[in-house]
Amino acid sequence: MHIEDLELDDFDAVGAAAQLLVDGFRGISPSWPNLDTALATVVEALEDDCLVRIARADDGAVVGWIGGIPDYDGRVWEVHPLVVAPDRQREGIGRALLADLEALVAGQGGLTLWLGADDEAGRTSLGGVDPYPDLLGALAAIRDLGGHPFEFYRRCGFARRHRAGRERAGAAGHPDGKAGRAASDLTRQPSGVRNFT
Numbered sequence: 001m002h003i004e005d006l007e008l009d010d011f012d013a014v015g016a017a018a019q020l021l022v023d024g025f026r027g028i029s030p031s032w033p034n035l036d037t038a039l040a041t042v043v044e045a046l047e048d049d050c051l052v053r054i055a056r057a058d059d060g061a062v063v064g065w066i067g068g069i070p071d072y073d074g075r076v077w078e079v080h081p082l083v084v085a086p087d088r089q090r091e092g093i094g095r096a097l098l099a100d101l102e103a104l105v106a107g108q109g110g111l112t113l114w115l116g117a118d119d120e121a122g123r124t125s126l127g128g129v130d131p132y133p134d135l136l137g138a139l140a141a142i143r144d145l146g147g148h149p150f151e152f153y154r155r156c157g158f159a160r161r162h163r164a165g166r167e168r169a170g171a172a173g174h175p176d177g178k179a180g181r182a183a184s185d186l187t188r189q190p191s192g193v194r195n196f197t
Contacts, residue, residue: 016062
């Protein structure tokens with residue numbers, strides 16, 4: 001497997017990246033219900049100032065991709081999206097894509113990566129419930145009920161945060177988990193596993 005830039009004129013790879021969004025988020029998120037919406041996301045990322053990287057298998061197939069969206073003059077970057085082909089998950093592809101993005105962001109002077117990991121399918125103990133009577137207690141007791149990616153991001157060194165506001169559409173019962181880490185730590189150990197703190 002190797003990681004490279006996704007180019008807008010590589011139509012096969014762009015289409016494969018879009019298909020990964022549909023396949024990778026099916027039944028988990030309504031964000032990419034069809035190839036048209038997924039393709040729009042890929043093209044938008046490529047037309048903006050985003051970093052878009054793909055993982056290719058040895059046979060050239062696109063098996064994962066990651067986007068990095070700059071903010072605050074390139075000092076803060078959002079990871080959006082990160083997707084790996086369902087039949088290739090748990091092979092280190094997602095971790096490799098994150099490490100690659102971290103190195104590129106740090107090399108451009110980035111200080112922080114952040115990401116959102118919404119629970120739109122009830123895959124954590126926070127899904128479908130109102131955590132606000134004891135928000136801090138609910139966050140401290142969060143449990144994975146069905147393969148939610150927050151555990152993956154924790155193992156990759158991201159610290160959990162939570163957006164406490166209810167202004168988002170569909171916020172009731174769909175907690176919006178946020179995680180972040182300092183890119184300066186990433187440059188010291190870009191592919192190392194760090195404990196959640």
